[in-house]
Amino acid sequence: MVDNGKDAVDARVESARIGKRDGEASRRLLLAAARAEFAAKGLMGARVDEIARGAGLNKQLVYHYFGSKDDLYVAVLERVYAEIREQERALSLGDLPPRQAMVKLIGFSFDYLAAHPDFIALLNDENGQGGRHLAASRRMHEMHSPLIALIRRTLRRGVALGAFRRGIDALQLYISIAGLAYFYFSNNRTLSAIFDRDLGTTQAIAARRRHVVDFVMTALRPGPVGVASASRHG
Amino acid sequence: MVDNGKDAVDARVESARIGKRDGEASRRLLLAAARAEFAAKGLMGARVDEIARGAGLNKQLVYHYFGSKDDLYVAVLERVYAEIREQERALSLGDLPPRQAMVKLIGFSFDYLAAHPDFIALLNDENGQGGRHLAASRRMHEMHSPLIALIRRTLRRGVALGAFRRGIDALQLYISIAGLAYFYFSNNRTLSAIFDRDLGTTQAIAARRRHVVDFVMTALRPGPVGVASASRHG
Amino acid sequence: MVDNGKDAVDARVESARIGKRDGEASRRLLLAAARAEFAAKGLMGARVDEIARGAGLNKQLVYHYFGSKDDLYVAVLERVYAEIREQERALSLGDLPPRQAMVKLIGFSFDYLAAHPDFIALLNDENGQGGRHLAASRRMHEMHSPLIALIRRTLRRGVALGAFRRGIDALQLYISIAGLAYFYFSNNRTLSAIFDRDLGTTQAIAARRRHVVDFVMTALRPGPVGVASASRHG
Amino acid sequence: MVDNGKDAVDARVESARIGKRDGEASRRLLLAAARAEFAAKGLMGARVDEIARGAGLNKQLVYHYFGSKDDLYVAVLERVYAEIREQERALSLGDLPPRQAMVKLIGFSFDYLAAHPDFIALLNDENGQGGRHLAASRRMHEMHSPLIALIRRTLRRGVALGAFRRGIDALQLYISIAGLAYFYFSNNRTLSAIFDRDLGTTQAIAARRRHVVDFVMTALRPGPVGVASASRHG
DNA sequence: AATGAATGAGTTTTCATTCAT
DNA sequence: TATGAATGAAAACTCATTCAT
Numbered sequence: 001m002v003d004n005g006k007d008a009v010d011a012r013v014e015s016a017r018i019g020k021r022d023g024e025a026s027r028r029l030l031l032a033a034a035r036a037e038f039a040a041k042g043l044m045g046a047r048v049d050e051i052a053r054g055a056g057l058n059k060q061l062v063y064h065y066f067g068s069k070d071d072l073y074v075a076v077l078e079r080v081y082a083e084i085r086e087q088e089r090a091l092s093l094g095d096l097p098p099r100q101a102m103v104k105l106i107g108f109s110f111d112y113l114a115a116h117p118d119f120i121a122l123l124n125d126e127n128g129q130g131g132r133h134l135a136a137s138r139r140m141h142e143m144h145s146p147l148i149a150l151i152r153r154t155l156r157r158g159v160a161l162g163a164f165r166r167g168i169d170a171l172q173l174y175i176s177i178a179g180l181a182y183f184y185f186s187n188n189r190t191l192s193a194i195f196d197r198d199l200g201t202t203q204a205i206a207a208r209r210r211h212v213v214d215f216v217m218t219a220l221r222p223g224p225v226g227v228a229s230a231s232r233h234g
Numbered sequence: 235m236v237d238n239g240k241d242a243v244d245a246r247v248e249s250a251r252i253g254k255r256d257g258e259a260s261r262r263l264l265l266a267a268a269r270a271e272f273a274a275k276g277l278m279g280a281r282v283d284e285i286a287r288g289a290g291l292n293k294q295l296v297y298h299y300f301g302s303k304d305d306l307y308v309a310v311l312e313r314v315y316a317e318i319r320e321q322e323r324a325l326s327l328g329d330l331p332p333r334q335a336m337v338k339l340i341g342f343s344f345d346y347l348a349a350h351p352d353f354i355a356l357l358n359d360e361n362g363q364g365g366r367h368l369a370a371s372r373r374m375h376e377m378h379s380p381l382i383a384l385i386r387r388t389l390r391r392g393v394a395l396g397a398f399r400r401g402i403d404a405l406q407l408y409i410s411i412a413g414l415a416y417f418y419f420s421n422n423r424t425l426s427a428i429f430d431r432d433l434g435t436t437q438a439i440a441a442r443r444r445h446v447v448d449f450v451m452t453a454l455r456p457g458p459v460g461v462a463s464a465s466r467h468g
Numbered sequence: 469m470v471d472n473g474k475d476a477v478d479a480r481v482e483s484a485r486i487g488k489r490d491g492e493a494s495r496r497l498l499l500a501a502a503r504a505e506f507a508a509k510g511l512m513g514a515r516v517d518e519i520a521r522g523a524g525l526n527k528q529l530v531y532h533y534f535g536s537k538d539d540l541y542v543a544v545l546e547r548v549y550a551e552i553r554e555q556e557r558a559l560s561l562g563d564l565p566p567r568q569a570m571v572k573l574i575g576f577s578f579d580y581l582a583a584h585p586d587f588i589a590l591l592n593d594e595n596g597q598g599g600r601h602l603a604a605s606r607r608m609h610e611m612h613s614p615l616i617a618l619i620r621r622t623l624r625r626g627v628a629l630g631a632f633r634r635g636i637d638a639l640q641l642y643i644s645i646a647g648l649a650y651f652y653f654s655n656n657r658t659l660s661a662i663f664d665r666d667l668g669t670t671q672a673i674a675a676r677r678r679h680v681v682d683f684v685m686t687a688l689r690p691g692p693v694g695v696a697s698a699s700r701h702g
Numbered sequence: 703m704v705d706n707g708k709d710a711v712d713a714r715v716e717s718a719r720i721g722k723r724d725g726e727a728s729r730r731l732l733l734a735a736a737r738a739e740f741a742a743k744g745l746m747g748a749r750v751d752e753i754a755r756g757a758g759l760n761k762q763l764v765y766h767y768f769g770s771k772d773d774l775y776v777a778v779l780e781r782v783y784a785e786i787r788e789q790e791r792a793l794s795l796g797d798l799p800p801r802q803a804m805v806k807l808i809g810f811s812f813d814y815l816a817a818h819p820d821f822i823a824l825l826n827d828e829n830g831q832g833g834r835h836l837a838a839s840r841r842m843h844e845m846h847s848p849l850i851a852l853i854r855r856t857l858r859r860g861v862a863l864g865a866f867r868r869g870i871d872a873l874q875l876y877i878s879i880a881g882l883a884y885f886y887f888s889n890n891r892t893l894s895a896i897f898d899r900d901l902g903t904t905q906a907i908a909a910r911r912r913h914v915v916d917f918v919m920t921a922l923r924p925g926p927v928g929v930a931s932a933s934r935h936g
Numbered sequence: 937a938a939t940g941a942a943t944g945a946g947t948t949t950t951c952a953t954t955c956a957t
Numbered sequence: 958t959a960t961g962a963a964t965g966a967a968a969a970c971t972c973a974t975t976c977a978t
Binding site: 510512513549589591592593594595596598599602603608616633637639640643644646647648649650651652654655656657658659660661662663665675676679680683684686687688689691 | 744746747783823825826827828829830832833836837839850867871873874877878880881882883884885886888889890891892893894895896897899909910913914917918920921923925
Binding site: 281283293294 | 969
């Protein structure tokens with residue numbers, strides 16, 4: 001029930017303005033309502049009735065526009081991935097010096113997750129289902145993020161300038177950057193419960209952000225002598 | 235449906251051997267079956283019928299012994315947390331030199347998650363529900379892991395010996411170590427789908443393990459010059 | 469399963485005639501079937517399945533239209549009270565001489581109960597539950613029978629004419645009139661069993677009716693000398 | 703849960719005193735608990751588990767001692783009727799002058815119902831089931847209350863003395879006396895709801911008692927001229 | 937005499953989906 | 958395009974009763 005309001009209202013207002021039945025607006029309304037419902041309750045917990053009500057429309061229209069609850073779920077996942085991809089595209093890290101570019105990327109990843117609990121909730125749910133909807137979705141493969149390429153280039157630039165150490169894999173780094181923020185948010189409730197500390201406050205989140213940026217940047221730093229390989233630790 | 239076999243069968247065999255009805259054995263059987271079912275399908279997706287069948291018992295005993303599906307779920311969560319706590323206790327990091335201790339801890343965290351997909355699935359599901367079951371469980375607070383204290387001590391020892399840099403918060407470090415492994419496993423399917431690469435193979439997991447150990451150990455390394463604060467990056 | 473036939477069939481026939489789906493008709497059918505089932509078996513003994521079958525509809529519509537078994541029960545109670553209130557309104561006792569008016573009222577009360585075993589059964593069941601459904605129903609308070617006022621006026625008129633004795637409370641009288649008939653019908657089975665006599669035959673009922681009218685009218689008669697207070701008896 | 707305490711405790715204490723397992727005490731405990739449970743929830747609403755718990759005994763003993771839930775219900779009904787019969791026997795109305803005897807009988811009937819809500823609840827429930835348990839119980843027929851004979855004799859004595867009018871049927875009178883009190887108590891909740899007045903207070907009950915005694919005694923009074931037949935009313 | 941374990945057969949309720957207009 | 962009516966299939970949960978000790 002978070003921030004799908006804007007889209008929904010826009011659609012409705014637009015529909016009213018045109019003064020005729022507007023299928024596209026209904027689609028958007030349903031998609032926004034579905035996103036909120038699926039994020040809040042998961043695929044199994046979500047109720048088609050509730051989605052229709054959230055959109056202010058009839059339940060039958062879900063089937064009219066999307067075919068089934070599952071298909072609607074896939075549509076929501078695709079939408080949500082499309083959004084983050086758009087944002088990532090707008091980062092233009094290529095224009096910045098390597099370390100600055102990296103700090104910006106880490107910050108963006110963290111802030112995006114902080115601002116989009118829906119995204120996390122939907123991903124978690126989908127992973128809980130074995131990722132079968134994403135696997136089925138042809139469009140996901142096409143979407144294959146160009147971010148990895150960007151990270152690879154940035155790493156190379158940094159290594160050349162002596163800003164980063166050698167031997168860091170771009171995909172591993174991406175997963176690490178994401179994981180350091182993602183886990184904090186996705187497991188916020190259980191971590192809070194276990195450690196009896198509220199990790200959801202603004203301060204706690206800000207502290208975590210500092211830690212993550214610091215942690216990654218330190219891990220990328222070139223060492224006094226090379227200490228890159230795990231086999232040497234211990 | 236993973237590895238609840240041993241306990242379950244033991245209980246049953248024992249029960250048969252004694253030749254009398256054994257409520258405790260039934261409890262264990264149900265708990266094991268529930269764990270597998272909840273991990274595989276989540277709280278909402280799990281079927282009480284299926285749990286009973288998995289335990290080779292009838293459905294009503296779930297209610298007899300646990301009261302409700304929800305209570306059974308809480309029992310499973312408590313069980314699963316108790317198990318990891320036990321293992322953590324057995325680590326005895328205090329006896330090792332700081333860097334060795336840290337490598338051992340990172341390795342253990344990674345390997346435990348690699349070996350217990352059930353644990354991840356259950357946590358994810360519980361977080362999807364807002365952590366309400368754990369929050370309700372009194373026993374969780376008591377279980378408050380002494381691991382943080384251990385990490386704190388290890389960090390101090392390392393700093394004193396010049397092995398680790400200063401200013402690392404033990405809780406943040408714990409979350410980072412966990413997150414670097416957890417995210418890889420919990421989102422394995424969607425990551426595989428997005429990047430069109432199978433991250434579930436033995437090799438991929440081994441590569442990830444190396445990266446994580448290396449990443450953390452490097453991040454802990456004391457720098458040539460102090461670079462601890464995030465504000466200095468860029 | 470008594471006499472809900474007419475309404476139900478009418479609704480269904482009408483529905484068929486119009487040739488479209490008629491939610492209102494379905495509601496009526498369910499209400500009629502529920503009334504019969506609840507009267508026959510009580511709230512706890514009634515089966516939602518049976519009600520649906522009795523209405524020729526499927527079970528889920530009970531929930532669609534009424535929300536729950538309990539709510540349906542309340543709807544039936546309200547319906548049944550509304551019916552008797554309507555009939556009472558049509559009595560127009562105000563136009564008759566006091567004694568005639570009273571005889572008519574007694575007769576009506578008796579005959580209504582004789583003709584509506586459902587009503588008695590439903591009331592008994594509701595009282596067995598502590599009257600909680602009626603207490604919860606706001607509409608009951610509003611329905612507060614204007615009959616008491618009518619009885620009060622009739623009593624006054626009778627006293628003024630020397631037809632009735634003084635000091636009779638209208639509410640007490642109403643309860644007495646109702647009780648003399650109600651107990652006979654509500655406990656007909658146990659009374660018959662205890663006294664080994666069939667009190668359900670037409671003759672037995674007619675005899676009871678005569679007794680009741682006679683009994684009440686005699687009790688209202690003005691005495692040769694005032695003998696109104698209980699303390700003087702004996 | 704009303705006043706079965708004394709019996710229950712007595713039984714238990716007695717059992718302890720003898721210092722051995724006492725089947726008879728268990729029977730009594732179960733019967734008392736069953737009575738409370740059946741009165742509170744009716745046959746269908748009552749739970750065998752609850753009865754056993756109420757008696758502080760194992761559920762299986764219900765079956766051991768009574769065979770089935772239904773049979774236990776019959777046993778409770780018989781017990782309850784036996785109790786009222788005993789009390790009635792102790793009235794010894796034959797020794798009093800007719801009007802005094804009648805007042806005493808009316809008072810007793812009223813007070814007994816006022817003091818035994820369990821009795822009313824059980825009767826109501828049994829009537830709701832069509833009286834099938836009482837009909838099946840042979841012992842009921844034998845118990846056929848000698849009260850009717852007593853009333854008949856009292857009426858005759860009164861008529862002879864000019865204290866009562868002629869033509870009153872003893873059975874009808876008994877039903878009337880019972881009904882005037884019974885209805886007030888059995889329907890207390892719904893009457894209170896409908897008339898928006900609490901008829902359960904001590905004052906309200908006392909007022910009702912006065913009305914009933916007065917009402918019946920007036921109805922029995924010999925008239926100035928005969929007004930016995932209903933056909934003459936109006 | 938007494939008990940905990942176990943079960944078969946229901947019961948209410950839910951929900952995605954389709955039908956008729 | 959839009960909607961209210963209707964349904965099949967399944968879900969959690971209940972409960973009287975029997976079994977084994």
